[in-house]
Amino acid sequence: MSSKHLQLSPFQKEKLEYYFRFLAPDENENLDKNSINRLMDKILDFTGWDEESPVAREFQEVHEAFFEQLFEKAQEDDGTAGKVTLDNWLSMWSGLLPGVMAMHNLPVWLRLMPQLLFKIVDRRRQKFLTANDLEIFYKEMVHLDPDQAHEVALKAYDHMTDGGKYTLNEDSYEQLFANFLIGRTPYGPGRYIFGCFEHVVRPFQLIAPAPEEDSDLVMEVRKPISGRRPSRPL
Numbered sequence: 001m002s003s004k005h006l007q008l009s010p011f012q013k014e015k016l017e018y019y020f021r022f023l024a025p026d027e028n029e030n031l032d033k034n035s036i037n038r039l040m041d042k043i044l045d046f047t048g049w050d051e052e053s054p055v056a057r058e059f060q061e062v063h064e065a066f067f068e069q070l071f072e073k074a075q076e077d078d079g080t081a082g083k084v085t086l087d088n089w090l091s092m093w094s095g096l097l098p099g100v101m102a103m104h105n106l107p108v109w110l111r112l113m114p115q116l117l118f119k120i121v122d123r124r125r126q127k128f129l130t131a132n133d134l135e136i137f138y139k140e141m142v143h144l145d146p147d148q149a150h151e152v153a154l155k156a157y158d159h160m161t162d163g164g165k166y167t168l169n170e171d172s173y174e175q176l177f178a179n180f181l182i183g184r185t186p187y188g189p190g191r192y193i194f195g196c197f198e199h200v201v202r203p204f205q206l207i208a209p210a211p212e213e214d215s216d217l218v219m220e221v222r223k224p225i226s227g228r229r230p231s232r233p234l
Contacts, residue, residue: 008094009185015181015193015194020089022141031067031083036063040063046140058112062113066109073092101182103178121173127169128167129168134153135149135153138152138153152195156189160192177190
């Protein structure tokens, strides 16, 4: 992968690649001028939104601005017009994310993304999400197989709501999306935005347990010969 992406951690690159796949690349794995139409068809089919409804029009306008930024960045990177490769995509995020602490640090068009994504997942329009909502989204939009979608959705909902303590509403979803973008390691619930990050997260062990006295790992400490001082370190 290009050295232009050194600002991104390996886990960020992995997450952002899933986001890239969500945006309907062509058969050559590039975003092109028709990606917005393919994406809109997919969204309208999933949500049942009318094409002329306010939410559908907002989604299209925001993503048209998003794609325009992507095409401009790709042309700056390598002179390519009307096409965005995965390399171009990661290069854009490598320039956007360093130093970002929250969604308000990002461009306006990008701050609208989690709100729109929430509305897609919340196709029942209840203003909160359940594990079943996540499961359907993972299965139909991310294309996880049904058993995996069910298993991941239960785990995701548990992490996203801190074991059911909090409602998964638009405000909390925006924070999760920020964690999805900004988080450099797989230790945050934002990794479940697209349901595809099943890394084993082990607790940190800061201090190794002391070895048993009869362990082979115990080193014998030799005392200095009586009457002599130990040599001083140089």
